[in-house]
Amino acid sequence: MSEPLDFYFEFYSPYGYMASLRIDEIAERHGRQVNWKPFMLGATFKITGHKSLIDTPMMAEYTKNDLQRCARLQGVAFHFPDEFPKASLNCARAYYALVDDQPDQARALAKANYHAIFGLGQDGTKIELIAALAEDLGIDGQFIKDAVQTLEIKARLKQETQAAIDRGVFGAPFIFVDDQPFWGNDRLDQVNHWLETGGW
Amino acid sequence: MSEPLDFYFEFYSPYGYMASLRIDEIAERHGRQVNWKPFMLGATFKITGHKSLIDTPMMAEYTKNDLQRCARLQGVAFHFPDEFPKASLNCARAYYALVDDQPDQARALAKANYHAIFGLGQDGTKIELIAALAEDLGIDGQFIKDAVQTLEIKARLKQETQAAIDRGVFGAPFIFVDDQPFWGNDRLDQVNHWLETGGW
Numbered sequence: 001m002s003e004p005l006d007f008y009f010e011f012y013s014p015y016g017y018m019a020s021l022r023i024d025e026i027a028e029r030h031g032r033q034v035n036w037k038p039f040m041l042g043a044t045f046k047i048t049g050h051k052s053l054i055d056t057p058m059m060a061e062y063t064k065n066d067l068q069r070c071a072r073l074q075g076v077a078f079h080f081p082d083e084f085p086k087a088s089l090n091c092a093r094a095y096y097a098l099v100d101d102q103p104d105q106a107r108a109l110a111k112a113n114y115h116a117i118f119g120l121g122q123d124g125t126k127i128e129l130i131a132a133l134a135e136d137l138g139i140d141g142q143f144i145k146d147a148v149q150t151l152e153i154k155a156r157l158k159q160e161t162q163a164a165i166d167r168g169v170f171g172a173p174f175i176f177v178d179d180q181p182f183w184g185n186d187r188l189d190q191v192n193h194w195l196e197t198g199g200w
Numbered sequence: 201m202s203e204p205l206d207f208y209f210e211f212y213s214p215y216g217y218m219a220s221l222r223i224d225e226i227a228e229r230h231g232r233q234v235n236w237k238p239f240m241l242g243a244t245f246k247i248t249g250h251k252s253l254i255d256t257p258m259m260a261e262y263t264k265n266d267l268q269r270c271a272r273l274q275g276v277a278f279h280f281p282d283e284f285p286k287a288s289l290n291c292a293r294a295y296y297a298l299v300d301d302q303p304d305q306a307r308a309l310a311k312a313n314y315h316a317i318f319g320l321g322q323d324g325t326k327i328e329l330i331a332a333l334a335e336d337l338g339i340d341g342q343f344i345k346d347a348v349q350t351l352e353i354k355a356r357l358k359q360e361t362q363a364a365i366d367r368g369v370f371g372a373p374f375i376f377v378d379d380q381p382f383w384g385n386d387r388l389d390q391v392n393h394w395l396e397t398g399g400w
Contacts, residue, residue, distance in 0.1 A: 049257070
């Protein structure tokens with residue numbers, strides 16, 4: 001088994017959501033696994049000077065249209081949240097609270113959280129919602145509620161975000177295949193091709 | 201014959217160059233023509249707050265890698281210019297000096313100018329170079345040299361740029377298919393699919 005892919009994502013990135021629905025299948029097709037690595041995209045915006053596409057002049061209407069168009073083409077439900085963007089600290093902290101000891105459940109919760117946000121348009125940052133999604137997956141919701149408040153998990157998310165930045169991650173989703181960087185949902189076909197061919 | 205596509209581009213956009221090599225063929229495949237419409241991308245940066253990807257913190261190295269990777273995949277020569285970005289006023293003015301009376305030659309000159317910049321890595325903003333490229337195409341080079349200095353052509357480029365902005369163009373390349381907007385070289389496959397299916 002070759003090295004796993006690293007899939008960096010932000011829970012409030014709609015293109016990250018769309019990529020999250022395909023990345024595992026693409027990797028599995030080529031005998032690879034995927035490390036899911038949520039980080040705080042806002043931290044990179046402070047460096048790049050970028051804003052959410054929705055908050056960037058001229059780009060909001062186009063982006064909403066493009067997202068719906070991409071979702072229809074991909075055949076997935078997509079609901080743009082009424083409140084956007086929101087700070088996804090709870091989502092990412094809940095993931096890191098689980099990932100070391102229960103990696104499969106961490107990923108299942110991340111997928112459920114993403115689905116709540118962009119599949120259903122809910123406020124996926126609310127800890128009550130995240131705890132309920134956890135319970136549905138057989139994860140102790142109270143453990144999640146407590147964990148996201150700990151200094152340890154708060155520090156973990158900071159470290160993971162800094163590590164992403166140190167590696168050159170400036171947007172979301174951002175995927176490394178054998179240290180080859182790919183930015184954006186629109187690079188997933190290239191990721192697949194890279195895995196298929198070993199690079200070009 | 202259905203309405204032509206509108207292809208908005210900036211001469212110093214490398215992704216615009218890559219799209220320029222495919223857009224006519226995609227349109228022709230579906231019985232469409234293409235209006236090439238150069239504009240000044242810098243004018244939109246003043247609104248969006250964006251900069252050239254090369255001047256955006258963290259993004260330069262990735263972008264240069266991505267461009268070479270995309271070019272290899274597309275099978276086209278790509279040479280990143282030593283001086284980048286540069287103001288492409290002369291390139292766009294030369295195009296508009298020709299387009300009303302000699303549209304085919306205007307497009308041929310635009311293609312030659314783009315090739316000089318990103319196929320060969322030359323400084324394609326120099327009027328001597330543009331005039332020489334024009335002469336190679338049987339266009340009067342002195343006419344081009346004189347035309348880019350006129351108030352009329354300077355005003356024309358300003359008008360075309362403002363018209364692009366008024367229509368919602370905030371990046372390059374930017375393509376309209378029957379008023380459906382597509383931004384970026386990575387949307388060309390969707391443009392093709394839209395033409396093929398009539399939209400989805």
